[in-house]
Amino acid sequence: MKRRTLLLSGLGGATALLVGWGAMPPRSRVGSASAWALVGGHVALNGWIKIDADSHVILAMNRSEMGQGVHTALAQLVAEELNVPLQQVRLEQAGYQSFYGNVAAIVSSLPLGPRSTEPGQETRPARLSRWLVAKVARELGINLTGGSSSVSDAWEPLRWAAATARQQLLVAASLRWKLPLAELKLEAGVVSHASGPHATLGELAREAAATPPGEVRLKPAAQWQLLGRPAARSDLQAKVNGTARFGIDVRQPGQLFAALRHSPILGGSPGVIPVNALLQMPGVLRVVQLGTLAGSDAAVAVVAQNSWQALRAVQSLDMAWQQRPAGALDTAVIAADLAAKARQAAQSGFVFQSQGDAALALATAPRKVEALYEAPYLAHATMEPMNCTAQVKDGHVTLWVGTQVPGLARAAAARVAGVPEDAVTLHQTYLGGGFGRRLDVDHVAQAVRVAMDTGGVPVQLLWSREEDMTHDFYRPAGAAFLQAGLDAQGQAVAWLAGSAGDAIQPRWMERVLPALAGPIDTPDKTASEGLFDHPYAIPHQRIAHQATRSGVPIGNWRSVGHSHNAFFTESFVDELAHAAGADPLAYRLGLLVGLPRHAAVLKRAAEAAGWGTPLPQGVARGLALHESFGSINAQVMEVSSQDGRPRVLRVVSVLDCGQVVNPGIVAQQLESAVIFGLSAALFGRIDIQGGVVQQRSFPDYPLLTMAQTPRIETHLLPSELPPTGVGEPGVPPVAPALANAWFALTGERLRRLPLSAGK
Structure with a gap:
């Protein structure tokens, strides 16, 4: 008994420590100036900002530039708060201290849907789980560029770091000149007073580094000069003249x-x-x-x-x-197994979302709709092997x-x-x-x-291109069996979804985090994202996933599970609208009760595309709406038929991604997402026979050509919310919008990717 008492006492103490730690605010991410290795007269003001003798502001860059424009966007955050020209901000590779880690990406791994996280409607469990996971992520300090999280993660830390540095510089000038702090200003990289004294950042840096900042405030949005406005990319010139180093x-x-x-x-x-x-x-x-x-x-x-x-x-x-040793892999065999498991998953899989009694509501519904959807393995096919x-x-x-x-x-x-x-x-x-x-x-x-x-x-x-294509960590193949019950008016009252596919995160952790990866697989949110977290108000739902282990190497692919699960969900919603004899736009809007942002994005896309207006003969429209990485994207496509296959003529894409840092870069990302998504939707597949990948290079794995690229129009909805994802949310709606347009044009419902007519 004594031993048990001591054990419980120890556990109680540990629990008390955990609860106490959880109640404390997260540690500051402004960081210490000691994180810098100072050279050539540089002066560090905190973990993110240092100043050189020529008054350049040097930003510790903790994110990788892979074409998404993050080096420019993060520099804009700093330039705005410091009131310096963007060209005055230089970049230096960040170190490995934990405050450079990506907190937002880890918080986004929580299996939460829009009805528990929508601003103004966030539930208490959602708030608490986000708070605790953010604290854990802050301590882990895993630095990664992914999950469309770079700007959202940097939004507060970088602005606070720059605002703190601004205040240090102003206080240092006030002490040097013995003038009231409130009468000083920092503009265009110069601190000055109306009576004449002025100094550059380089001249004040050493005094500022030894000066407490006092009260620090972020600039109000009404005073922004750089944020929300287009700015030329900092990497553009080097990539044009060939000096950029890959x-x-x-x-x-x-x-x-x-x-x-x-x-x-x-x-x-x-x-x-x-x-x-x-x-x-x-x-x-x-x-x-x-x-x-x-x-x-x-x-x-x-x-x-x-x-x-x-x-x-x-x-x-x-x-x-x-x-x-386990025998040769074959994608045809894997696909058949996934289809069978998807049909069973709604009853036997891990339940990600459940409300009401979906089985009973389905059984008693006047009308039922069901469909099996399938998606193949996909390669990344990066331009640089x-x-x-x-x-x-x-x-x-x-x-x-x-x-x-x-x-x-x-x-x-x-x-x-x-x-x-x-x-x-x-x-x-x-x-x-x-x-x-x-x-x-x-x-x-x-x-x-x-x-x-x-x-x-x-x-x-x-690696050669062939090695790159045949030994990738592929986007998992997947299947989903969807069932819905409609009432007498055609409204959805029941929704059952069972999906099957390999779980990415346990396999990824085994490879890159072997010290943290355990022997037991845990449910992987990415396997069901885009299915369990759809925005539609259906009273009875059950959404479950059966995790498989095919043996095919799998990994994270742009928009991860949303990339194929959005195709499953948004295509099926279109089927429900057709079964109800309703317009696809009106049907979706009827299911978006309580989510005005989602409805606004969808309405704006329909308006910009001219939904309901006449089209030339042989052209039809389709639409899709999807939320991923905190952002809401709706797309309307205009499609014709060319040699019996879809030919995309026009894409209208509307995004709500919170406050926009650089609208030009956001538009570029949306355009690239459409092209990336169309390449996958029309052509993308990896086939394995006898254990050998059949696609070896771009002739076998084609990308969308310039001649095949449609007109792409992008629209950004204004918002006062913090920034959310940009690089990936434009991919998921592509395939379903295309498939829905093809159905409107031909009456043929394509339920398997890639979307080739007759498949």
Whole structure:
């Protein structure tokens, strides 16, 4: 009894500590000036901001630039609060302190729907869970660029950091000139007083660093000069003139080059490697056998004097490859299994959303509608294939790489090389596309392993396009069996959804966070997002998911589960409207009771597209509405038929993403999302036969061409809410809007992606 009492006492103490910790406010993310490595007379004011002698404001950039414009948008936040021209803000790679971590991305992993999180309607459990997860995320400090979270995560910390620095500079000037603080102003990067005294930021920086800021306030929106207005991208000139440095561009003195060839069979392994034959080829210096590193398949790497020699050598490999022990993977078999499991999932799967009695309401409904929807595996197909340059020398690892997770890349390098993480230096480059693929670190681990055999000489590992396509971490295939009951007036009274597919996050964690990944899979919100969190007011609902483990390597793909679940949901809602004999727009609006923002986005899209107005013969419209990453996007498509296939003529896209930092960049992201989404909706699929991926390059995995690209019109709704996601919310509505337009045109309901007529 005494032992049990002591145990309970200990647990009680731990619980008290946990409760006490949870009640405390989150630690400040302004950060300490000690986070900076100061050089050349630079003066740090906090963890985000330092000033150089020429009065440039240097921002610690903790997010990766992969074409989404984040380097410009985050610099705008700082320039606005400091009242300096945007051109005066320079960027420097952030360190690895926890306050640089991405809190917003981790909070968004909570399985919450719009009716519990909508501003003004947020439930107490939703508020509490967000608060606690934000505190945990702040302590974890995982730095990642993904989840359309960069601006939303930076919105408060960066503005507070800049506002604090502004106040320090003003107080320092007040003390120096012995003038009232309220009479000083900071404009165009100069602190001044009406009586004449003035000083640049560089002249005041050292005094400011030693000066407490006093009361700090953010600028009110009415005084904004930069936020909400277009600004030229900071990376534009370098990307136009060719000076921008991507991972593939890295060149170090004496650098060697490596190419690799994975087992063509997913999960397979190489047989006897013809090392001697490879070493006889021109320029070849080393042959390295690579095991399964950070989730990769086994491979053979060849190191040579230049990349062409390395590539030619691995292409010449003539050897037997061993099948995976569990047998060959086949997507046709996987698809059939997913369809069967989806039909069972509503009763046997993990329930993400339940209200009322959906089974009874369905059984007693006057009319029932049901449909099976399917989606294939998809590759990321980034323009820049996977690559990393690594040097292992004197117990230290140096990396040059474009990654979405610099901290996790360092950790992977340290594990492979057997050194502490602080013995790894990572130089971040531009990313030639990410889309979630560079949230993985397999290519980093491989490069470090190869570099361990090059005697301290840096080596660049570059995957060929074929290796990139056939050894991706694919968007999971999925299936959903949807059932609905309609009352006598055609209104939906019951909604049952069962889906099946592999769970991304447990597999990703196993690869990149092995210390945190447990042996038991937990429900993965991304598997059901877009299904369980739809916005429609249906009184009886049950939405469940059956997690599978197909053996196919899977990973995060732009808009993750929303990418296919929105197709399932929005296509099915269109089917309900048709069954009810109702207009698809009016039917949706009738189901959006209590969600005025969603209704406003949908109405604006319909108005801008001319919904209900006559169209030329052979053209029809379709629409879709979807919320993801905190943003609401509606799209209306105009579609015709060309050789029996959909031909998209026009897309109207309306977004509510809270306050807009840079409308030009947001429009670019919406346009790119439409093109990205159409590529997948029309053409995208990965087929596996005998364990071998059949698509090897762009002829097999086509992207939308300029000639096929429709006219894209974007509209941003004004908002006073904090910013939400931009990079991904434009992808999910694409496929259903297209499928719904095709049905309106032809009467053919396409329920399987990609959308090819007759399938």
